[in-house]
Amino acid sequence: MTAVRPSAPTLEEVAAAAGVSRSTASRVINGSTQVSDAVVASVRAAIETLNYMPNRAARSLANQKTMAIALVVPEETMRFFGDPYFASVVDGITRGIAHSDYVLNLQLAGPGSTEKTIRYLNGGNVDGALVVSHHISDSYLASISQIVPMVYNGRPVNRHEVDSYYVDVDNTAGAAQGTQHLVDIGRTRIATIAGPADMPAGIDRSFGWSSTLSAAGLPATRIAHGDFTLAGGERAMRSLLDSPSSADLDALFVASDLMAVGAMSVLRERGIRIPTDVAVVGFDDSPVAATTSIPLTTVRQPATEMGEKMASMLLELLRGRAVEQVCILPTSVVVRASA
Amino acid sequence: MTAVRPSAPTLEEVAAAAGVSRSTASRVINGSTQVSDAVVASVRAAIETLNYMPNRAARSLANQKTMAIALVVPEETMRFFGDPYFASVVDGITRGIAHSDYVLNLQLAGPGSTEKTIRYLNGGNVDGALVVSHHISDSYLASISQIVPMVYNGRPVNRHEVDSYYVDVDNTAGAAQGTQHLVDIGRTRIATIAGPADMPAGIDRSFGWSSTLSAAGLPATRIAHGDFTLAGGERAMRSLLDSPSSADLDALFVASDLMAVGAMSVLRERGIRIPTDVAVVGFDDSPVAATTSIPLTTVRQPATEMGEKMASMLLELLRGRAVEQVCILPTSVVVRASA
């Protein structure tokens, strides 16, 4: 109601107020050490009283940096938001860039609407990109990574991307840990609800499950696929229970907590006791895992740290520094009540 | 590895290639009608072959517009992502701006970390802002709305903000509809799990519930508060069942589907049948509502449309056009199995 934006003060005005030149004012703003203390003080004072803020556009134009990072999500909005795992990753990302001057540009590029994102990324609108929840079919990203630095959440699946940066956990090993726990507590008919076959996490966790069973001399035949959603977990659980060849399962390794929650509700609905009749192990250790009525035993992956690490890697890259291409964070089994 | 960005082509080069001046090239790019067809064609061709994309920073600098919109979320990341309702709203928002040239800047301004967002919004870094999931305590936003156009998702609670733009549903009426449904099916001991008292949606829905009960001559005493999370719903349900004054409830109006899911799992865990013993009505009609083992009867609010409407309102505002300050979308009761 009162203060209509009084056309933001410019560097010029700050300089005038401080009695120096634009250049000098610019120097103190950018933290040059080559400025006398007295001048620094007066410029700072001028900035303070004028409430000066550098103009982003002008800055970008002058130094060829956008100070923006794209958060690319090649996924349906609903699925992305529905999974607490992503919430944690994004949380980590925002933490990671919080102390930088970069802003996050949200690029929801669900199936079918990738065009705009591609043009955006290629158009020099951002200095770098963070990719979360990508699929095999998202190969268009590979070509972009040659234009702007890019860090993936999870190993990219395309072979063109052998030289890309990513942070991940060892999904195979994690799944093996979870499955081994089931073996260790004496289960022998261990089924799995695997993730989608077009995502690395889906593929690798499925493999970790089957190889562990093989190593234990157990059959790896009881398998159903979900899509990492709660409803998908329920559907998969039903198909497992309704199939003669897998209905006798006494344990279940589920590739994500969200699907595990769905699976458990089906189990309960059918009067199957957890863990007595069927022991359940999930994957993620997302917040839901601890709050289900039967707390979920799960393979923990440090989602928030993964997000932070993605951010810091990209930031380093943007500083022109060399960075390890791959960062694998550890998983661990968190034992609760379900197995 | 191969193609290092070959310093994007500029308007200058396009003009040269087309054999015209910068100004003319600029005109065809900005769709001026005052250009001869022949010239338009040749400039378009040049743009095509050079794969030209206007430089955002330069454009911003020249016309004093950032072409960016902030998506402000004064909420903990986890809660924001955890609620499918927000997923739908954001989905609508991205749809709404998809066909514009605006970019979405994600501003996760959880409790405690609002400083950066405030400076960002005030610093002229965006042309407008969309606010989702705000609380009473987020009064700092009011001052910002005097600087940049701002559209809220849901009625702002502060009285300073009487002149603000928002899209919402009539939460009171919606809650009344849902509660009335419970009354209509003959329930008399109708409890509620209300939302937080520092959010308009929480306050209004609680009021809709109590006023409907009063009108029906029923007591509005059985109440517990949740925080719109699944775990919060579980906690509230337990406190309701454990309190002598409310344990006898035969129906439940829950202020959000997510909390309703939590409540229902507690109900089942205690062997209470739905809807036979306790009828349950939720609020949102989010995707989870249809996929619970007992499909949830709920008050539908058109979340996606709300997001789209927010976007279109802001876009209109940015075009300098007048817009109705308030847009209230309709709610309706979706009857499924739980009540």
Next chain:
DNA sequence: TTGTAGGCGTTATCAG
């Protein structure tokens, strides 16, 4: 209908 020229707010390269 088209071209010229100046300016948007910073940074960077020079001299001094």
Next chain:
DNA sequence: CTGATAACGCCTACAA
């Protein structure tokens, strides 16, 4: 240590 002076890429009167 400080100050001119060019860019940076685009838009827009104004003039032709």
